[in-house]
Amino acid sequence: MDHAPLLEVEDLAVEFRIGGTVQRAVQGVSLSLHSGKTLGVVGESGCGKSVTSLSIMRLVPQPPGHYAGGAIRFKGRDLLKLSETEMRKLRGGEIGMIFQEPMTSLNPVYTCGAQIEESLSVHSGLSRKAARDRAVEMLDLVGLPSPRSRADDYPHQLSGGQRQRVMIALALANDPALLIADEPTTALDVTIQAQILDLMGELRERTGAAVMLVTHDLGVVAQTCDDVVVMYAGRVVERASTAALFSDPQHPYTVGLMAAVPRIGSAAGRLATIPGTVPPPWAKIGGCRFASRCPLATDHCRAEDPPLAELAPGHTVACWRAPIEAAA
Amino acid sequence: MSAMLEVRGLTKHFPVRRGVLRRQVGTVQAVTDVSFDVNEGETLAIVGESGCGKSTIGRTLLRLLEPTAGTVSLDGTQVMDLPAADMREMRKRMQIIFQDPFGSLNPRMTVAETLAEPLLLHGLATSSDVKGKVDALLETCGLQPWHAGRFPHEFSGGQRQRVGIARALATRPRLIVCDEPVSALDVSVQAQIVNLLKDLQTEFGIGYVFISHDLAVVRHMAARVAVVYLGRIVEEAPVAELFATPRHPYTRSLIAAAPRPDPAARKTSAPVEGDLPSALNPPPGCAFHPRCPLAEARCRTERPVLRPLGKARVACHFAETAPTTEAAAENPPSEALTRRLQVLEAARQKENT
Numbered sequence: 001m002d003h004a005p006l007l008e009v010e011d012l013a014v015e016f017r018i019g020g021t022v023q024r025a026v027q028g029v030s031l032s033l034h035s036g037k038t039l040g041v042v043g044e045s046g047c048g049k050s051v052t053s054l055s056i057m058r059l060v061p062q063p064p065g066h067y068a069g070g071a072i073r074f075k076g077r078d079l080l081k082l083s084e085t086e087m088r089k090l091r092g093g094e095i096g097m098i099f100q101e102p103m104t105s106l107n108p109v110y111t112c113g114a115q116i117e118e119s120l121s122v123h124s125g126l127s128r129k130a131a132r133d134r135a136v137e138m139l140d141l142v143g144l145p146s147p148r149s150r151a152d153d154y155p156h157q158l159s160g161g162q163r164q165r166v167m168i169a170l171a172l173a174n175d176p177a178l179l180i181a182d183e184p185t186t187a188l189d190v191t192i193q194a195q196i197l198d199l200m201g202e203l204r205e206r207t208g209a210a211v212m213l214v215t216h217d218l219g220v221v222a223q224t225c226d227d228v229v230v231m232y233a234g235r236v237v238e239r240a241s242t243a244a245l246f247s248d249p250q251h252p253y254t255v256g257l258m259a260a261v262p263r264i265g266s267a268a269g270r271l272a273t274i275p276g277t278v279p280p281p282w283a284k285i286g287g288c289r290f291a292s293r294c295p296l297a298t299d300h301c302r303a304e305d306p307p308l309a310e311l312a313p314g315h316t317v318a319c320w321r322a323p324i325e326a327a328a
Numbered sequence: 329m330s331a332m333l334e335v336r337g338l339t340k341h342f343p344v345r346r347g348v349l350r351r352q353v354g355t356v357q358a359v360t361d362v363s364f365d366v367n368e369g370e371t372l373a374i375v376g377e378s379g380c381g382k383s384t385i386g387r388t389l390l391r392l393l394e395p396t397a398g399t400v401s402l403d404g405t406q407v408m409d410l411p412a413a414d415m416r417e418m419r420k421r422m423q424i425i426f427q428d429p430f431g432s433l434n435p436r437m438t439v440a441e442t443l444a445e446p447l448l449l450h451g452l453a454t455s456s457d458v459k460g461k462v463d464a465l466l467e468t469c470g471l472q473p474w475h476a477g478r479f480p481h482e483f484s485g486g487q488r489q490r491v492g493i494a495r496a497l498a499t500r501p502r503l504i505v506c507d508e509p510v511s512a513l514d515v516s517v518q519a520q521i522v523n524l525l526k527d528l529q530t531e532f533g534i535g536y537v538f539i540s541h542d543l544a545v546v547r548h549m550a551a552r553v554a555v556v557y558l559g560r561i562v563e564e565a566p567v568a569e570l571f572a573t574p575r576h577p578y579t580r581s582l583i584a585a586a587p588r589p590d591p592a593a594r595k596t597s598a599p600v601e602g603d604l605p606s607a608l609n610p611p612p613g614c615a616f617h618p619r620c621p622l623a624e625a626r627c628r629t630e631r632p633v634l635r636p637l638g639k640a641r642v643a644c645h646f647a648e649t650a651p652t653t654e655a656a657a658e659n660p661p662s663e664a665l666t667r668r669l670q671v672l673e674a675a676r677q678k679e680n681t
Contacts, residue, residue: 044514044515044516044517045485045514159603159604160378161603162603189377189378189541189604190377190541190543190582190585190586190587191377191581191582191585191599191600192377192603193585193587194584194585194587194599194600195599195601197587198599216514216515217587218515218589219586219587219588219589220587221589222587222588222589222590222591222593223587223588223591242591243591246589246590246591246662246665247662247664248662248664249662249664249665249668250668252668252672255665255668255669255672256516256669256672257515257516258589258661258665259661259665259669260515260516260518260519261515261544261589262518262519262522262542262544262545262547262548263544263547263588263589263658263661264543264544264547264571264583264586264588264658265571265588265658265659265660266547266658266660270523270526271519271522271523271548272519272669272673273516273519273520273523274516274519275520275676277484277486277487277517278514295672295673295675295676295678295679296671296672296675324668324671324672325667325668325671
């Protein structure tokens with residue numbers, strides 16, 4: 001890429017101080033995202049993907065959270081160094097966010113329209129009349145039927161899919177340059193998930209926004225993302241274009257994860273599994289965090305954390321044993 | 329020969345009451361006229377979106393909810409007519425596993441207590457041999473004897489689900505209703521639990537009613553699949569047929585909407601529109617017609633009956649005439665993935681020996 005990325009996370013570390021202990025939820029996370037692209041952040045629960053996305057919005061509660069190092073550069077400015085007032089201007093303005101649970105992330109005592117209007121008047125300084133028109137326009141854009149009357153509905157009057165459409169309208173109201181979607185379709189049924197993913201793709205093309213899609217679902221990643229970051233236990237273990245990740249997965253965790261996904265196109269008898277579970281964030285692990293579940297792990301793996309190394313242009317892996325074939 | 333489990337015309341309607349007099353103002357038709365069989369050692373999957381009534385089917389057939397109408401027989405015994413005392417005996421033979429193992433395990437009981445309770449209650453163990461039986465159950469479900477003294481909160485989600493499975497298994501049931509048993513689990517753990525359920529079925533010949541919204545999991549678990557829409561079965565077929573030649577437009581849209589872990593298989597067709605209608609006020613005619621791409625005038629007025637078609641049963645006016653599609657097409661996993669998986673598996677086997 002010849003132009004600078006819109007978002008650049010470099011060596012991010014986030015800690016939680018609970019009781020007398022310090023837990024590193026995220027360590028050494030680096031990623032970058034260009035305008036008009038969709039980046040998938042994929043991993044299982046506890047891998048740090050949500051902490052990473054919340055950090056970009058500076059929404060990790062402090063205390064007990066604490067940004068222990070690194071930088072998050074958005075349009076060249078380090079978000080970790082901004083004041084809370086400056087951050088508040090960005091949130092819902094230049095950076096929009098969609099959460100997993102639209103029922104708990106919309107305010108139940110305000111109408112859908114009022115919530116979008118509030119965001120518009122705060123960030124874009126629109127008059128009440130203009131904000132109202134724009135809110136209805138947004139609801140129409142996200143495909144809510146009869147948007148003018150729906151704007152007067154409260155969140156509980158809408159179905160899950162409709163609520164998620166309102167969330168998207170809210171996140172996109174101020175034309176954000178960056179949209180962070182944290183498991184936007186996980187709570188939805190497959191037919192509604194397909195509708196919402198289509199909508200997000202359409203809107204991205206129309207607005208040219210960059211999208212960071214946080215998900216546990218490799219199917220969703222394959223359908224929507226340009227690039228992928230795979231996370232495991234607070235670390236980035238692999239980073240590649242979507243095509244390269246699926247055709248040429250390198251990290252033993254990525255391989256295991258992909259093989260564990262049941263495929264709708266075939267019944268392959270037993271599913272491949274990754275024995276064991278993700279280590280808890282308080283576990284003191286000196287080496288590779290995946291070593292305890294990795295059949296290829298050596299003493300070297302258990303002693304020293306592998307850095308992200310480039311195996312092919314644009315394809316980086318944090319594994320001492322990569323490429324795996326060489327270990328056979 | 330009759331099947332192990334026979335469900336006939338199962339119906340569950342919930343009255344909706346309002347006002348001081350609690351007058352009935354409507355009826356939620358959660359489940360209507362559902363019939364199916366499950367054989368010994370066989371898995372029937374019940375698939376549908378949230379609110380379609382699939383969990384109600386599971387609960388009603390175990391009499392956790394009393395049905396409005398319909399019969400259920402297990403090994404020839406009519407479950408619905410049983411008096412309370414005989415019903416307790418019956419419950420030994422039919423068990424349930426829930427989606428959320430945390431919500432369904434008593435947080436104040438250790439795993440040993442949770443597992444010992446059904447054993448002692450049903451007279452399957454005495455206080456002297458119960459410990460050994462609990463340990464054996466734990467081992468069957470991939471847990472260790474030292475897990476017995478722990479409380480549910482000390483376990484990960486996957487381990488908790490193993491405890492839930494061990495509890496269901498304690499009474500040596502003939503039938504287990506699995507209500508979304510892997511939906512709350514991470515992919516790698518989900519695969520472990522799916523494999524465990526299959527192993528237990530092979531070992532003990534248990535019949536499963538496997539309730540799920542995830543078609544890919546169903547494809548791996550089930551022998552037959554019943555697709556439910558708004559409380560009724562709209563299609564039922566052996567698993568291979570259902571995925572190769574889905575007949576009902578709703579089944580097709582479900583299969584098409586499932587995201588494939590394959591970037592080359594990006595969808596081209598538009599997803600089905602709209603939401604699941606309310607079971608309080610179901611559309612007239614075919615319940616799927618407001619969302620159906622094939623709907624014609626007839627579908628709006630006349631409800632299609634579930635009728636046999638080859639090895640399947642389908643409720644669609646156009647089941648015979650509509651062109652069939654290869655809805656479940658998907659590329660196999662990449663060559664590099666397969667090759668590397670083999671390396672990992674080989675290394676793992678070497679590790680274990």
